[in-house]
Structures are given as C-alpha cells and as structure tokens.
Amino acid sequence: MRPSSRGSTDDSFIVGIAEVLMCRQKARNALGHVFVTQMRSLVSSLHNDSSVRVVIFRSQVPGTFCAGADLKERAEMNHSESDLFVHGLRSLMTEIASLPMPTVAAVDGFALGGGLELALACDLRTAASSAQMGLIETTRGLLPGAGGSQRLPRAVGLAKAKELIFTGKVLDGQRAVDIGLVNRATEQNQDGDAAYKEALSLAREILPQAPIAVRMAKEAMNRGMEVDVTSGMAIERMCYARVIPTRDRVEGMAAFLQKRPPCYTGE
Known part of the structure; x- marks a missing residue:
C-alpha cells in the first residue's frame, strides 16, 4: 500500500x-x-x-x-x-x-x-x-x-x-x-x-475548483448532516466566513469579471 x-x-x-x-x-x-x-x-x-x-x-x-x-x-x-x-x-x-x-x-x-x-x-x-x-x-x-x-x-x-x-x-x-x-x-x-x-x-x-472552497463545502455538508437545519445554517455561515478572506475568492471574482478561467492557488 x-x-x-x-x-x-x-x-x-x-x-x-x-x-x-x-x-x-x-x-x-x-x-x-x-x-x-x-x-x-x-x-x-x-x-x-x-x-x-x-x-x-x-x-x-x-x-x-x-x-x-x-x-x-x-x-x-x-x-x-x-x-x-x-x-x-x-x-x-x-x-x-x-x-x-x-x-x-x-x-x-x-x-x-x-x-x-x-x-x-x-x-x-x-x-x-x-x-x-x-x-x-x-x-x-x-x-x-x-x-x-x-x-x-x-x-x-x-x-x-x-x-x-x-x-x-x-x-x-x-x-x-x-x-x-x-x-x-x-x-x-x-x-x-x-x-x-x-x-x-x-x-x-x-481539480480546477477553488480548493479551500471545496474543503469548506465538504465540512459544511458533513457537519450539517449531523444536526438540525437551523444548526446546519450556522455551520454553513461559519464555513462561508472562512472563505471570504481568501485570495482564491478574490481571484474567482476577478476571473468572472474579466471573462477568463480562474487560477486558484489554495490561498
């Protein structure tokens, strides 16, 4: 192995x-x-x-x-x-x-x-x-x-x-x-x-998707499945907040406005 x-x-x-x-x-x-x-x-x-x-x-x-x-x-x-x-x-x-x-x-x-x-x-x-x-x-x-x-x-x-x-x-x-x-x-x-x-x-x-966003989406779904929907929404908000300050989020917005594929670095 x-x-x-x-x-x-x-x-x-x-x-x-x-x-x-x-x-x-x-x-x-x-x-x-x-x-x-x-x-x-x-x-x-x-x-x-x-x-x-x-x-x-x-x-x-x-x-x-x-x-x-x-x-x-x-x-x-x-x-x-x-x-x-x-x-x-x-x-x-x-x-x-x-x-x-x-x-x-x-x-x-x-x-x-x-x-x-x-x-x-x-x-x-x-x-x-x-x-x-x-x-x-x-x-x-x-x-x-x-x-x-x-x-x-x-x-x-x-x-x-x-x-x-x-x-x-x-x-x-x-x-x-x-x-x-x-x-x-x-x-x-x-x-x-x-x-x-x-x-x-x-x-x-x-692979082409923003890695931090993908990881946070996984955490939001996995943790949210174990609780009621209201608590799940709070988990989603917490995970979303961790994505906002990333360089990848800025890159994603810039790529959209410039009509080009984004280049994510996981930062």
Missing part, C-alpha cells in the same frame, strides 16, 4: 491528486493488522497536506477492491482482542471520512463487508458495472462494525439500508448507482480499471 499522484493512463504526474494504492495480493486486500496500520499512516500523512486536492482509493489486485476483514486473523483473536481491532478499524474509517479534501473510492471488483465500509467512508464512489458490493456481516453472524450501519443509511436511505444489511445482499455496480450507493458506474474494460478511470475523470473535474 502506498500513496501516489501518478495517472495510469500516461504515466504523467497529475498535480493535486493523491492515490492510495492497495496491493495485498494474496489476501485480496483483506483488512488485517499490518494493512490497517499502513492505511492509518497514509491517511494521517494526508490530513495536513495542502497540496492534495483529491484523494483516490483504489486497488492493484485484479477483481478486488477490498475483500473486508481478514477472517484468518480474526479467528485467532479472543473476544477482547476482536473488539479492540474492530474499534481501531472503525476509527480508521472515521479518519478517512474526516480527511479535509474530497475522496473517491474506485471499486473495480469485490467490496464486501469492511471493503464496502472503506468505500462508504469516502465522499464519492465510482464502480465498474460488474463490481460486487455488500455489507455481508449478518451472513457471518455479525453486523457492520466499521461504520457501515451508520454510513449506508445516510447514503441510500434507512429502509433500503436495512434491507441490504438484514439480507446481506450483494449488488453489482449498476444496481448500486441506481440506489445512490455509488455516484457513477461504467462498463469494465480489458485492463480491469474502468472504475479507476472514472474516478480519475471525476477528480479532474474537481
């Missing part, structure tokens, strides 16, 4: 896009101790990196985004160890969700259990039509424990989330986009990275 800012289409560096590449080949990116520790370190390094405007989470394991919990490791844990590990996993997903810049999960294969919870912790999701996604924990005698029981209802609505979790149903990419679980679905290509290509396209649409 490693961060990168390389686009696979032409091997050129795309300034502003960071990629978290998951490549635990034999275990299909299962969420084991080492894998989670590495992911936590990468996410922590991204929190204060103002040069990063979008983060893409993707897999380098063909046919798999993330297979979920490492059941072989979990089988060797006692009750206390299992509880602590899941708590740490839940904390990791919260750290991903709280990254200040937009995040995109590129689901090019299986995203099951904790794998889907990882995707749900991201702001946006793209998927290959052939991808398979589901919170299957009830089929293993468990329930989603890394945020899925909270984030799935917020993504697709309470009744649909209950149906999916109660039944452990697995959806393909097209059905996932139909219910709002993913933003965009696309036919898989010969290289097996169609969702990544779509995620890269989405990231490129975000």
